[in-house]
Amino acid sequence: MPIDATTAPLLPGLISHGTDPALPIVLAQSAFVLVSWWKFLFFFAPLLAWGWLVSKVFDKHAERFHLGRETWGAVHLFIGLIALAAGLAMPIPAWWGFLVGVVAMVVILAIDVMVFTTIANRDERVPEHAHLKLDLSALAEASSKRKAARQAATVSLEIKDSAGKLVAAPEKETPEYEIRVEAEQLLIKALGMRARRLIATARSTEAGSSAEFIIDGVRHPGDTLTPQKAKAIIDFWKGCANLDVKDVRRRLVGKCTIEHEGTKIPVRLLSIGQKGGLRLTMLFNPAQSVTRKVDDLGLSSAQRTALDEIVKAKGGLVLLAAGPMSGRTTSLYSIIQMHDAYTNNVQTIEIEPMAELEGIRQISFDPTAEAEFSTTVRSILRRDPDVVGVAEMPDVETAKEIANADLSRTRMYLSLNIDSALSAIQLWVKAVGDPAKAAKSLNGVVAQKLIRKLCGNCRVPYQPQPDLMKKLQLPTNVQQLFKKGGQVLIKNKPEICPVCKGIGYEDQLGVFEVFPIGSAEQKLIAAQDWTGLRGEMRKRKLPSIQQAALLKAVEGETSMEEVQRIAAPPKKPAPAKNPSGTGS
Numbered sequence: 001m002p003i004d005a006t007t008a009p010l011l012p013g014l015i016s017h018g019t020d021p022a023l024p025i026v027l028a029q030s031a032f033v034l035v036s037w038w039k040f041l042f043f044f045a046p047l048l049a050w051g052w053l054v055s056k057v058f059d060k061h062a063e064r065f066h067l068g069r070e071t072w073g074a075v076h077l078f079i080g081l082i083a084l085a086a087g088l089a090m091p092i093p094a095w096w097g098f099l100v101g102v103v104a105m106v107v108i109l110a111i112d113v114m115v116f117t118t119i120a121n122r123d124e125r126v127p128e129h130a131h132l133k134l135d136l137s138a139l140a141e142a143s144s145k146r147k148a149a150r151q152a153a154t155v156s157l158e159i160k161d162s163a164g165k166l167v168a169a170p171e172k173e174t175p176e177y178e179i180r181v182e183a184e185q186l187l188i189k190a191l192g193m194r195a196r197r198l199i200a201t202a203r204s205t206e207a208g209s210s211a212e213f214i215i216d217g218v219r220h221p222g223d224t225l226t227p228q229k230a231k232a233i234i235d236f237w238k239g240c241a242n243l244d245v246k247d248v249r250r251r252l253v254g255k256c257t258i259e260h261e262g263t264k265i266p267v268r269l270l271s272i273g274q275k276g277g278l279r280l281t282m283l284f285n286p287a288q289s290v291t292r293k294v295d296d297l298g299l300s301s302a303q304r305t306a307l308d309e310i311v312k313a314k315g316g317l318v319l320l321a322a323g324p325m326s327g328r329t330t331s332l333y334s335i336i337q338m339h340d341a342y343t344n345n346v347q348t349i350e351i352e353p354m355a356e357l358e359g360i361r362q363i364s365f366d367p368t369a370e371a372e373f374s375t376t377v378r379s380i381l382r383r384d385p386d387v388v389g390v391a392e393m394p395d396v397e398t399a400k401e402i403a404n405a406d407l408s409r410t411r412m413y414l415s416l417n418i419d420s421a422l423s424a425i426q427l428w429v430k431a432v433g434d435p436a437k438a439a440k441s442l443n444g445v446v447a448q449k450l451i452r453k454l455c456g457n458c459r460v461p462y463q464p465q466p467d468l469m470k471k472l473q474l475p476t477n478v479q480q481l482f483k484k485g486g487q488v489l490i491k492n493k494p495e496i497c498p499v500c501k502g503i504g505y506e507d508q509l510g511v512f513e514v515f516p517i518g519s520a521e522q523k524l525i526a527a528q529d530w531t532g533l534r535g536e537m538r539k540r541k542l543p544s545i546q547q548a549a550l551l552k553a554v555e556g557e558t559s560m561e562e563v564q565r566i567a568a569p570p571k572k573p574a575p576a577k578n579p580s581g582t583g584s
Helices: 008-017 023-028 037-064 069-088 097-122 136-152 175-192 227-240 301-312 328-336 373-381 396-404 421-432 435-440 466-471 519-526 530-539 545-554 560-566
Strands: 158-160 197-203 210-215 218-224 252-260 263-274 277-284 316-322 346-350 361-364 387-390 411-416 442-454 460-462 481-483 487-490 493-496 505-516
Touching: 037 069, 037 097, 037 218, 069 097, 175 197, 175 210, 175 218, 175 227, 175 252, 175 277, 197 227, 227 252, 227 263, 227 277, 301 442, 301 505, 316 328, 316 421, 328 346, 328 387, 328 411, 328 442, 346 373, 373 387, 373 396, 396 421, 396 435, 411 421, 421 435, 421 442, 421 530, 435 442, 435 519, 442 519, 442 545, 442 560, 481 545, 481 560, 505 545, 519 530, 545 560
Parallel strands: 316 411, 316 442, 346 361, 346 387, 387 411
Antiparallel strands: 158 252, 197 210, 197 277, 210 218, 252 263, 263 277, 442 505, 460 481, 487 493
């Protein structure tokens, strides 16, 4: 019996009564068209566009800015299934029912797009210039421009290795040439964004290989790279610094010089193996980044007076404290140069000097050598120098050598990886192991953090709420504060600020705690009376780091968001195994 539009409704009855024994064969050879092919296109087109947007744009955006890629992927998949079910299972038997289903599916997918875009754009990890805009034509145009730029890219940098020898460009149309071009483009992009550091990471897995830019002390996600490409770029730059490309475990330090647009830029490279991969850090203009005069550090007038008092005192120990990448090396160099190197014997001991200091003997310590750091410190102190700067405290033995030394004639500055004055004193006492001995020669402590400076070209003024001013104990007569902008009006049209590149900040400022240590403080330190010591410090009426940062906000140099960012509680002291860490 043929199956057509008139006989199809009879099928259930026929099958139940077994009218035709040959019917199963007929059914097996027949096809039922549940959805017309043109109706399928209505479902397929929006799903295809949504899937492309999620996989090619949203997924990469979430990975680039660390927005929870896997979580968002699950959310998109779940919403996509709901949209598909709403489209196919719309309970409307009329001929226009499928149109209602398509509309419902498109609405659900559009909600997913708008929710992700809104949440991502509000996340503080996403800079303003990287906000998503729902303009597919613009996305396609940007993608085609990037592709064309890659195809047109050529070798444009002059690179010299650590020996000053020119690194020749490979032959065109070779894989080596392509890697050099991509390595150069990555570095040029970092310079264009005003980055001080470029960090490239190569992972052994498909996820996690990327480039990051450190701009004004804050990490900004860069390009996502494949593991193979990331490793090739790292190997290229290691080769430019004459580092062993095959050594992917040890800490390797090298240097090279690049010339970009007529400007020569020294580059310091640090390669180190890490769990599941390799990381390369490139620091641009290392000497320039750590060389500042004391007047340019950001000290208030009261803090500068207190620092002058500390520096003029003869002998004793002064602790200099700051976290990683918080200006510790800069402050050490600036303060130690307050001593006249031509009338005093001034020396430093560093694992790697970051800049040459005029008139100062800088001793470089090799961690791979047989001699211990503490032994080198003891050897220097036995020669009775006038001023010694110790840039690291890698072990408790170093602390004990300093505490046991006769510091009545020698002034010492010890740099610690900790971010508050009180925490620095506690770390010093713990490392020495004898509170009375640790307190005996302690004459002062200087702690600092770095805060971003608002871009003067695009900062936005606003009137603060009186409740906020009262809560922060700020003067109530302050009528105006500033927040970051990132855009300026050019011919009445908002454009990305050309000065800060849309970030809203430009450069960094130091915010300090400066406390001289007298006999009263020494007694409290010996007794480990930290509450009493905190009170004694307050009596000097010198600002804390947070108070110094608030003053910068009132003066319009930074924003309240920056003050909140650095106002986190002090970190716990680092383990005694390596309490000093690294940083500049």
